[in-house]
Amino acid sequence: MQRVTPFLWFNNQAEEAVNYYLSIFEDSRILTKTRYGEVGPGPEGSIMSIDFELQGQAFVALNGGPHFTFSEAVSFVVNCETAEEVDHYWEKLSAGGEKSHCGWLKDQFGVSWQVVPTLLPRLIGDANQEKAQMVMAAMLQMQKLDIVALQTAYDDA
Template sequence: MQSIQRITPCLWFDGQAEPAAGFYIAIFKNSRIVGIIRYGEAGHEIHGRPAGSVLTVEFELDGQAFTALNGGPVFTFNEAVSFQVNCETQEEVDYYWEKLSAGGDEAAQQCGWLKDKYGVSWQVVPTALPKMLSDADYAKSERVMTALLRMKKLDIAALQRAYDGMA
């Protein structure tokens, strides 16, 4: 028997749950649609959705469970909640940045954050960044922060140069 993930993020969409889940699983390896639940006749007077339309999409991104809910236009995404994508290499940073930002809000891009075409916020982060920012040598961490604040997509080599005092 498969165990259930204790905490699962639920993303509220206004009719785009299924295409959004498809968009995300196409980007992340080891990802899949787990199941789709559809609206029935029950509660139609409350939810107003046609019977047979998608209620939720259960999906996994690299093993992390998510639920996409077609809940209507009442709530929308904002930057108060975002997802971090930890990347070992610049190649990974470039890949996730390009794929997730495609069709998104370019004005919302800063310090590795981006907003995708569905309005969900992501931060594409090199795994080396937290170590650089938390270095006991205050001058190193300050140089990295200064460099970081000037970037949209993060550049690992530029961050390393700042860390090393060569920027």
């Protein structure tokens, strides 16, 4: 069992959100569904929570009502090896949501994601601060992160 599991509080769209995430991430699945009983607080028989996995990472989605909403203070990072992966996750996760900057977006449910090429931490963490700062400057101008442009900024420094 995973020791720490992200727990996502939805108003009443937990099942819709889980199915949406499963359609985007391969090797993902629903583990269990729990329904509200006659004592509630949700409507009897409706989904209370869903335990699910996205590529081996466990999550719980709860239909908890309108009391809480998501903010950018918590986000999920999707590490991408290729430009094709960046494109895939950027387009799928932002559909119906909101694209931001530096690889950040909100999906249609308000959950924040960062779609990040795996080479980015290596480039901005380079011992050569001139190269690292050129990559940072390039990244700060981007919405979706562009692997070729980031590498070019590094190489040109």
